Amino acid sequence: MAPIVILLTPIIVSSLFLNDPDRMVLITYGKNIIIYTLSFGIAFLAIFIIKLFKKIISKLLTGSSVQYYIHINDDYIEYNPFFGATEKYEWSKISRVIHELPTDQYEEKYIFELYDGSKFEFIPTAAITKEMKMQIDEKILTMDVSFEEY
Structure with missing residues (x-):
């Protein structure tokens, strides 16, 4: 169920932000999914880099403190x-x-x-x-x- 919700999130967010009672149709393009996937990838990469730096910095500080x-x-x-x-x-x-x-x-x-x-x-x-x-x-x-x- 979670992957389906993730795939539908751009459509849901678009309909919430572009809520116009006079609207007849809202069309969201597949490019939104690509941008959404890229943003997930960038967020994942940022979290990975932060964790990597956290490990490196903590190892450097710990190593320095015993030296x-x-x-x-x-x-x-x-x-x-x-x-x-x-x-x-x-x-x-x-x-x-x-x-x-x-x-x-x-x-x-x-x-x-x-x-x-x-x-x-x-x-x-x-x-x-x-x-x-x-x-x-x-x-x-x-x-x-x-x-x-x-």
């Missing part, structure tokens, strides 16, 4: 920014660590200085527990590096 991270383990610190290459800092190449404690004006921050003069810093998020911070501090203390905390 920005800081990974700290016993051997190295790995930093992957939004834009740029992944940087890996071995603990043995770190010369100094500064741990800035949070105040009313500033956020908590770790600053790692390397022997080659470069620096790496990160702000711990709320996801980092006190135990994790203690593990970082213990790792720093086991290394033979200058450690400042203020």
Whole structure:
């Protein structure tokens, strides 16, 4: 029944919009069906493209969101920014660590200085527990590096 209604829709719409009580005959041509079919095709294609873009955009955003991270383990610190290459800092190449404690004006921050003069810093998020911070501090203390905390 639905395909018949779809085929009759141009005729029904024409008679509704062109409702004239003085009319004797209303003739709708087959070209209306072609235009109607083209509009259905365009609508279907638009919906398909929107769904495709939605999938692509959601995959890009999801992929980007997991690409920005800081990974700290016993051997190295790995930093992957939004834009740029992944940087890996071995603990043995770190010369100094500064741990800035949070105040009313500033956020908590770790600053790692390397022997080659470069620096790496990160702000711990709320996801980092006190135990994790203690593990970082213990790792720093086991290394033979200058450690400042203020």
